[in-house]
Amino acid sequence: MHDGYPMTYLSTPLRTLAAPANAAEDVAGVLAADHDQIAVLFAAALELLHDRARRADARDLIASLIAAVSLHVQTETRVVYAACAARGVSDLRDLAREGVRDHDALQRAMRAVGDLLAGSDDQLVAGLRIAKTLFDRHRETEEDELFTTMDLAFGPDERAALAAAVEREKARLQGELGHPPPARRPIERRAAHLR
Numbered sequence: 001m002h003d004g005y006p007m008t009y010l011s012t013p014l015r016t017l018a019a020p021a022n023a024a025e026d027v028a029g030v031l032a033a034d035h036d037q038i039a040v041l042f043a044a045a046l047e048l049l050h051d052r053a054r055r056a057d058a059r060d061l062i063a064s065l066i067a068a069v070s071l072h073v074q075t076e077t078r079v080v081y082a083a084c085a086a087r088g089v090s091d092l093r094d095l096a097r098e099g100v101r102d103h104d105a106l107q108r109a110m111r112a113v114g115d116l117l118a119g120s121d122d123q124l125v126a127g128l129r130i131a132k133t134l135f136d137r138h139r140e141t142e143e144d145e146l147f148t149t150m151d152l153a154f155g156p157d158e159r160a161a162l163a164a165a166v167e168r169e170k171a172r173l174q175g176e177l178g179h180p181p182p183a184r185r186p187i188e189r190r191a192a193h194l195r
């Protein structure tokens with residue numbers, strides 16, 4: 001058990017969840033880094049909810065988690081799945097189609113979590129667990145199947161171009177949401193002590 005979570009972590013603005021600099025060469029690396037960051041937020045939120053004294057902190061963290069998931073899936077859908085669907089490879093097209101369905105289910109679960117922020121801790125934990133199950137499935141499908149299929153269908157230059165397009169789309173979406181452009185700092189540096 002941890003003694004506590006520093007407010008610097010809990011108040012981490014969404015922009016620090018953007019892709020870290022060292023993963024920019026390949027789109028799979030950028031997306032996998034997102035997955036790692038979101039998994040850390042799920043784990044931290046569930047752990048904070050065990051501590052009744054940290055209820056407000058847990059809710060702040062969950063609000064950041066909802067925003068991070070939304071940014072991730074919107075960027076994937078618009079940039080990565082769109083490129084996969086247009087590639088003319090049936091496996092990729094099928095994975096993109098399934099992926100969009102998974103994104104819709106995950107986003108619905110995250111909206112339900114958002115609605116539960118005003119409810120009891122027990123309800124919030126239950127909602128978060130459902131969302132985490134969907135996120136874990138999303139992550140597994142992409143990292144085990146989609147990224148491998150993309151490796152075969154796209155050359156290194158194309159994967160790097162997709163990584164850059166992911167970064168641009170994230171910055172654009174964050175601009176729409178009123179956040180400044182992404183700082184290139186992985187959240188893991190701040191959250192390392194949480195593990």
Ligand SMILES: [Fe+2]
Nearest residue numbers: 076099138142
């Ligand atoms: Fe996805």
Ligand SMILES: [Fe+2]
Nearest residue numbers: 031076138142
């Ligand atoms: Fe993903």
